Amino acid sequence: MSDEEEIILSELADDELVEQMMDDLYDGMKDEIEEGVNILLERGWTPYDILTKALVAGMTIVGHDFRDGILFVPEVLLAANAMKAGMAILKPLLVETGAPRMGKMVIGTVKGDIHDIGKNLVAMMMEGAGFEVVDLGINNAVEAYLEALESEQPDILGMSALLTTTMPYMKVVIDTLIAQGKRDDYIVLVGGAPLNEEFGRAIGADAYCRDAAVAVETAKEFVARKHNQMAAG
Numbered sequence: 054m055s056d057e058e059e060i061i062l063s064e065l066a067d068d069e070l071v072e073q074m075m076d077d078l079y080d081g082m083k084d085e086i087e088e089g090v091n092i093l094l095e096r097g098w099t100p101y102d103i104l105t106k107a108l109v110a111g112m113t114i115v116g117h118d119f120r121d122g123i124l125f126v127p128e129v130l131l132a133a134n135a136m137k138a139g140m141a142i143l144k145p146l147l148v149e150t151g152a153p154r155m156g157k158m159v160i161g162t163v164k165g166d167i168h169d170i171g172k173n174l175v176a177m178m179m180e181g182a183g184f185e186v187v188d189l190g191i192n193n194a195v196e197a198y199l200e201a202l203e204s205e206q207p208d209i210l211g212m213s214a215l216l217t218t219t220m221p222y223m224k225v226v227i228d229t230l231i232a233q234g235k236r237d238d239y240i241v242l243v244g245g246a247p248l249n250e251e252f253g254r255a256i257g258a259d260a261y262c263r264d265a266a267v268a269v270e271t272a273k274e275f276v277a278r279k280h281n282q283m284a285a286g
């Protein structure tokens with residue numbers, strides 16, 4: 054903006070508003086993000102479109118500039134907080150779909166890693182699709198996963214990692230499950246920006262999911278397969 058003119062979000066056309074929200078997310082402007090999300094909802098946008106086309110798209114730009122040394126941790130934290138504020142508005146809407154109960158998932162970010170936006174998004178979308186989700190938060194050691202698996206008895210274990218230094222920890226968890234003879238009790242889904250399908254396969258996960266929508270589809274597929282097997286057996 055070349056001048057000091059105040060932008061009235063509600064007066065912007067949809068595409069301009071989304072552009073502006075990406076700028077506001079970049080600048081960590083929580084109140085403006087909340088306002089933008091509410092305006093798009095009033096205009097009939099689906100929560101999912103707002104999430105992907107405004108918030109996740111905006112965070113992708115933040116990610117690029119963080120990588121390139123244009124943004125630093127404090128700024129990215131503000132952007133993350135603004136994103137979370139937007140997600141908080143959308144969460145109840147994504148969750149109240151009345152979808153039939155699909156199964157249960159325990160999800161958490163692995164030890165050493167405090168990134169949780171992607172994990173939270175997966176948890177939200179899974180809940181929206183009818184899964185019960187137990188969220189273990191960030192920085193989970195193998196013991197935390199095992200305890201939760203024992204007490205919650207989920208169908209699915211989900212692990213998230215955003216750092217190349219923490220992603221190998223997923224293998225530690227899976228290897229521990231194997232050693233205890235429990236690996237086949239759960240569908241293991243993994244995700245996070247630095248992972249790929251090959252990595253998922255190499256560590257013995259059932260699937261790598263590149264985003265929350267794929268996570269939901271994959272989870273549904275595996276749960277249906279598991280139930281069919283149980284019915285056949």
Ligand code: B12
Binds near residue numbers: 119215266268
């Ligand atoms: C926001 C952010 C932060 C925030 C985190 C805030 C928070 N509460 O999460 C803060 C500022 C705290 C942070 C800190 C750090 N960060 Co950081 N961060 C990011 C950033 C910009 C965005 C991540 C994000 O939220 N993306 C948006 C979400 C929606 O996408 P997502 O996480 O990928 O999740 C989607 C999929 O991956 C998938 N998914 C994710 N998890 C799961 C789990 C399951 C089970 C499934 C099925 C799917 C799935 O579905 C999600 C939704 O669609 C990334 C850049 C990037 N390209 O990822 C860097 C990035 C991950 N960070 C990076 C680094 C280096 C750090 C720090 C080490 C920086 C430092 N010097 O201190 C610290 C590490 C702290 C720690 N110990 O964890 C690097 C990692 C580089 C590497 N190769 O390892 C990145 C890639 C930036 C970069 N290019 O340099 N970071």
